Amino acid sequence: MSKDRKSDNPYRHIAPRGFWRSAVSEPGLFGLSELWTSCWQLPADAMFATFGSCFAQHISRALISRKMNWLNAEPAPGRTPPELAQKYNYGVFSARTGNIYTAAQLLIWARLASGQIGPESVEYWTDDEGLVHDLLRPKIEPTGFASDKEAMASVASTARAFARCITETDVFVFTLGLTEGWINRKTGQSYSICPGTGVGTFDPEAHVFHNYTYPEIMRDLQAALDIMWDMNPDLRILLTVSPVPLVATASGDHVLVATQYSKSVLRAVAGDMARQHGAVDYFPSYEIIAAPPTRAAFFEPNMRGIARDGVDLVMRHFFAGLDLSGAARGRDNSTEARQQAEEEMAREDLVCEEMILEKFNAS
Amino acid sequence: MPAKPELLILGDSHSIALKAGADMLGIRAEALHFSGSRWHEVKFTYGANGFEPRGTKAGVNQMRALRERLGVEDVFGMGVPVISTMAFHLGRLVPPFGWEGHQIQDEDAPFIDTGLVASRAFALDYVQHYRLRHIRVAKRLARSTDLTIVAPPPAFDRPNYDSMRAIISGLLTQAGVTVYDPREDLADTDGMFTPDMLEADGVHATAETGAKIIEAMRKRGLLRL
Numbered sequence: 001m002s003k004d005r006k007s008d009n010p011y012r013h014i015a016p017r018g019f020w021r022s023a024v025s026e027p028g029l030f031g032l033s034e035l036w037t038s039c040w041q042l043p044a045d046a047m048f049a050t051f052g053s054c055f056a057q058h059i060s061r062a063l064i065s066r067k068m069n070w071l072n073a074e075p076a077p078g079r080t081p082p083e084l085a086q087k088y089n090y091g092v093f094s095a096r097t098g099n100i101y102t103a104a105q106l107l108i109w110a111r112l113a114s115g116q117i118g119p120e121s122v123e124y125w126t127d128d129e130g131l132v133h134d135l136l137r138p139k140i141e142p143t144g145f146a147s148d149k150e151a152m153a154s155v156a157s158t159a160r161a162f163a164r165c166i167t168e169t170d171v172f173v174f175t176l177g178l179t180e181g182w183i184n185r186k187t188g189q190s191y192s193i194c195p196g197t198g199v200g201t202f203d204p205e206a207h208v209f210h211n212y213t214y215p216e217i218m219r220d221l222q223a224a225l226d227i228m229w230d231m232n233p234d235l236r237i238l239l240t241v242s243p244v245p246l247v248a249t250a251s252g253d254h255v256l257v258a259t260q261y262s263k264s265v266l267r268a269v270a271g272d273m274a275r276q277h278g279a280v281d282y283f284p285s286y287e288i289i290a291a292p293p294t295r296a297a298f299f300e301p302n303m304r305g306i307a308r309d310g311v312d313l314v315m316r317h318f319f320a321g322l323d324l325s326g327a328a329r330g331r332d333n334s335t336e337a338r339q340q341a342e343e344e345m346a347r348e349d350l351v352c353e354e355m356i357l358e359k360f361n362a363s
Numbered sequence: 364m365p366a367k368p369e370l371l372i373l374g375d376s377h378s379i380a381l382k383a384g385a386d387m388l389g390i391r392a393e394a395l396h397f398s399g400s401r402w403h404e405v406k407f408t409y410g411a412n413g414f415e416p417r418g419t420k421a422g423v424n425q426m427r428a429l430r431e432r433l434g435v436e437d438v439f440g441m442g443v444p445v446i447s448t449m450a451f452h453l454g455r456l457v458p459p460f461g462w463e464g465h466q467i468q469d470e471d472a473p474f475i476d477t478g479l480v481a482s483r484a485f486a487l488d489y490v491q492h493y494r495l496r497h498i499r500v501a502k503r504l505a506r507s508t509d510l511t512i513v514a515p516p517p518a519f520d521r522p523n524y525d526s527m528r529a530i531i532s533g534l535l536t537q538a539g540v541t542v543y544d545p546r547e548d549l550a551d552t553d554g555m556f557t558p559d560m561l562e563a564d565g566v567h568a569t570a571e572t573g574a575k576i577i578e579a580m581r582k583r584g585l586l587r588l
Contacts (some may be wrong), residue, residue, distance in 0.1 A: 087488070
């Protein structure tokens with residue numbers, strides 16, 4: 001065997017981005033490139049929807065700030081002042097779902113959106129003041145709903161908006177946040193936060209901690225995606241994993257260990273799901289923030305919050321990797337109803353002004 | 364100087380029918396009207412001389428003329444009963460609320476199964492944002508005179524109008540302002556005014572209806588003329 005033949009091996013044919021020295025050590029954190037390249041050619045006016053854990057909000061904001069088509073399927077009513085929209089959690093995600101931390105909760109929303117289950121299937125809780133909270137979105141209203149009927153109508157409204165996010169978008173961005181959750185052993189309801197931590201009453205007989213395993217998350221995510229693809233076979237799913245560590249763990253492990261476990265499982269699920277489906281891709285927001293090159297520089301002093309610079313870097317890689325070279329399809333996110341209403345008001349105003357003027361003529 | 368009026372009327376285009384109605388009933392009434400859009404934009408203030416339009420030419424001119432005619436600065440604080448349509452102006456408030464298809468789920472209404480739903484708590488906050496100053500001024504007016512605010516005629520069954528109407532009535536009442544809803548005495552069995560009670564625009568009451576409203580208020584003891 002010649003010396004040349006011996007040295008020929010697969011690594012000789014790997015691009016520099018495949019080697020730590022040339023891809024990470026030498027360029028440094030801000031020189032990292034080709035971290036992610038979208039496997040899809042999207043239309044120039046591609047429509048995005050964003051959901052998931054709190055880190056997904058950054059993707060919503062970045063899409064909006066770049067004036068890209070981000071579907072806000074459940075916006076605040078017209079002329080809502082920004083502080084009021086914020087108070088009622090409008091404009092955070094593409095529908096008013098609140099944080100969707102687990103694949104199990106995504107599955108619930110997919111079932112609600114498809115009509116497989118109705119809003120009556122969600123658990124509602126009435127507080128001491130008679131206000132009602134839905135335990136799928138416990139913090140969505142600052143004080144709660146006036147009645148069960150109103151709470152249920154609101155869940156149904158969000159489910160319809162969520163359905164639009166499936167049927168009217170090109171890319172559904174979903175940020176996986178947690179493996180840990182709470183479920184009701186009697187009803188099977190999955191909670192986004194532990195009952196009793198602000199909303200709901202903790203019942204040790206009913207409410208049990210559950211740390212979703214890789215197979216369970218794969219199963220729930222696959223089931224959710226199957227429903228979504230039934231509704232829109234062309235829908236592309238872009239998965240990300242939130243780099244934000246757990247606030248607390250009920251697993252019994254140290255929270256640092258529990259965080260690493262949780263993120264590792266989610267990262268593996270996202271990667272494997274992307275490998276299994278051409279319509280699923282994985283964007284490495286987790287790695288950009290949490291991998292060694294950053295030396296944790298993008299975490300706030302509490303080592304949990306993500307600094308603005310880190311979010312900006314994530315989004316730079318996101319937009320650098322997007323391929324929006326496809327032909328635009330003339331998507332317009334503006335609302336015709338708004339224009340019609342404006343015109344109607346202007347006409348009505350004119351009528352009112354004329355009535356008042358006419359009054360003076362008469363006198 | 365003309366005789367002191369028996370009634371003062373203040374408001375938007377809905378107050379025109381009230382003035383016409385007062386005229387039909389032979390009540391000596393003076394009025395100040397400006398459009399709902401100016402009311403919505405808070406083109407008024409409450410200062411040392413009481414209620415004043417501000418930033419609306421029509422309103423300012425009428426106010427000046429009223430002051431000259433009546434010989435007082437604080438026209439709406441001169442001790443004459445005031446009826447007003449201020450604070451509602453639903454034509455400027457409700458359509459934008461519904462731009463994106465939002466509806467308020469009222470308890471006695473059918474379950475909303477299309478479009479978007481906004482909670483009553485949100486609707487209350489929304490109304491308070493746009494009507495806080497109207498209600499404050501109405502409260503101050505009510506302290507200085509015998510004020511009754513008349514809700515707009517129930518003219519059509521469109522989403523959110525009834526809910527917003529009820530929210531504003533509730534906020535005024537909480538603020539200690541008397542509100543009269545003509546629906547209570549004059550509406551048909553469906554809760555609406557019949558078409559013959561309305562102008563051709565289908566929104567504003569006729570002069571005859573305005574007269575009926577004043578009569579109904581008298582019967583309820585809200586107007587002692």
